[in-house]
Amino acid sequence: MNSYKRVVTTISHKQPDRPPLDYLATAEVTDSLCSYLNVSSEEELLNRLGVDFRTVNPQIDKTQPVPPSIEDEYGGKGELETTCYGAVLLKTKNFPQSHCIFGPFYQTENLDHFDWPTVSDVETTEALRSEIARFNEQGYCTLVHCDNPFKIAYFMRPFEEFLIDCLTQPEYALELMKRIADIEFTRASNGVKAGARSVLISGDFAHQRALMISPGTFRKVLKPILAEFVSLLKGLDPKVLVFLHSDGDLSPVLEDLIECGFDAVHPIQPESMDMVAVKRRYGDRLTLFGGVSVQSELPRSKPEKIRALVRQRIQLLGERGGFILAPSNTILSDTPPESIAAMYQEAQLVKTW
Numbered sequence: 001m002n003s004y005k006r007v008v009t010t011i012s013h014k015q016p017d018r019p020p021l022d023y024l025a026t027a028e029v030t031d032s033l034c035s036y037l038n039v040s041s042e043e044e045l046l047n048r049l050g051v052d053f054r055t056v057n058p059q060i061d062k063t064q065p066v067p068p069s070i071e072d073e074y075g076g077k078g079e080l081e082t083t084c085y086g087a088v089l090l091k092t093k094n095f096p097q098s099h100c101i102f103g104p105f106y107q108t109e110n111l112d113h114f115d116w117p118t119v120s121d122v123e124t125t126e127a128l129r130s131e132i133a134r135f136n137e138q139g140y141c142t143l144v145h146c147d148n149p150f151k152i153a154y155f156m157r158p159f160e161e162f163l164i165d166c167l168t169q170p171e172y173a174l175e176l177m178k179r180i181a182d183i184e185f186t187r188a189s190n191g192v193k194a195g196a197r198s199v200l201i202s203g204d205f206a207h208q209r210a211l212m213i214s215p216g217t218f219r220k221v222l223k224p225i226l227a228e229f230v231s232l233l234k235g236l237d238p239k240v241l242v243f244l245h246s247d248g249d250l251s252p253v254l255e256d257l258i259e260c261g262f263d264a265v266h267p268i269q270p271e272s273m274d275m276v277a278v279k280r281r282y283g284d285r286l287t288l289f290g291g292v293s294v295q296s297e298l299p300r301s302k303p304e305k306i307r308a309l310v311r312q313r314i315q316l317l318g319e320r321g322g323f324i325l326a327p328s329n330t331i332l333s334d335t336p337p338e339s340i341a342a343m344y345q346e347a348q349l350v351k352t353w
C-alpha cells in the first residue's frame with residue numbers, strides 16, 4: 001500500500017495497513033533530527049519517518065513595507081517581517097514563533113486603503129506542476145497549504161476589534177474575509193489544478209477552552225466562507241481531500257465542519273478535546289488528524305512513554321480507519337529528537353489493530 005492509497009483508505013473509514021503519518025516541525029528541529037538519525041536531507045528524513053504527505057506551498061509574490069513608525073518602535077526589539085497582507089510580525093529570542101504587532105487596518109477600517117495582493121501574484125499552476133507530479137509519481141499524498149481568511153483577518157485588524165467586527169458589523173468582517181479568500185482560494189486551486197491530492201486550510205479560530213467567536217457568529221460569518229472554499233475545491237476535483245487546521249476546542253462546531261465538507265480536522269487538540277469521544281461521535285464521518293500533543297506530551301515525555309502513547313492512540317482512534325497520526329502543531333526546539341523519532345518509529349510498527 002503506497003502513501004496515497006493509505007491516506008485514501010483511511011479517509012474512506014476503511015482499515016489501512018498502518019495509520020498515515022504527517023510531519024510538522026521548525027527548520028531547527030528538522031536539522032537536529034537529521035543529525036540524530038544520521039540522514040543528509042529533509043526528504044531522506046521524511047522517508048525514514050514514514051511520512052505519507054509531501055507538502056507544496058504556493059507562494060504569493062507580493063512584498064509590503066514595514067511602516068516607519070513600527071520600525072522606530074519595534075526595530076530594536078527583534079526581527080521584523082511583513083506578510084503579503086501587510087501584517088507586521090515580530091520575532092524575538094524569547095518568543096520562537098513570530099507574533100503580529102501591526103496590520104493595515106489597525107488605524108483605518110477602509111479596505112481600499114491598502115495595496116492588496118492579487119490573484120496574479122499567486123504562484124501559477126504551471127510553476128507548481130512539476131514538483132507535485134514528481135511526488136505523485138512516487139506515490140505520496142501531495143498537500144498544498146492555504147490560510148484560513150479568519151486568521152489573516154485578525155492579523156490585518158487588531159485581534160479584539162476584528163472579533164467585535166464579527167458580532168457588531170458582520171458585513172464588514174465578511175467583506176474583509178472574502179477579499180482574503182479570493183487570494184487563498186487561488187493558492188489552493190492552483191495547487192489542485194497542478195495535481196495536488198489534498199489541501200490543508202490553516203488558521204486558528206478557537207482557544208483551548210472555547211471558540212474565539214460564538215457558534216452562532218461562526219455560522220454567520222465563517223462557516224459560509226469555509227463551505228464555499230471546500231465546494232469550489234471539490235468542484236475542481238471531486239477526489240481532492242480537504243483538511244482543516246485550528247487549535248483549540250472545536251467541539252461546538254464539529255458538526256458544522258462536517259457539513260462544510262471537510263474530510264479531516266487537525267489536530268483535535270488533546271488539551272482541549274476528548275479525542276476518544278470525538279471518534280465515538282463523529283468517527284464514521286470525519287477523520288481525526290493529529291493525536292500527539294506538542295504542548296504537553298511530545299516535549300515532556302521519554303521515548304518509551306511516547307511509544308506507549310502512540311500505540312494507545314492508534315488503538316483507540318484508528319479502528320476502521322479515520323485517523324492520521326501527526327503532531328498537534330509545529331514541533332519546537334524544546335522537543336528531544338529521540339522522542340520525535342520514537343513517535344514515528346512506533347507508528348510504523350503498528351500493522352494491524
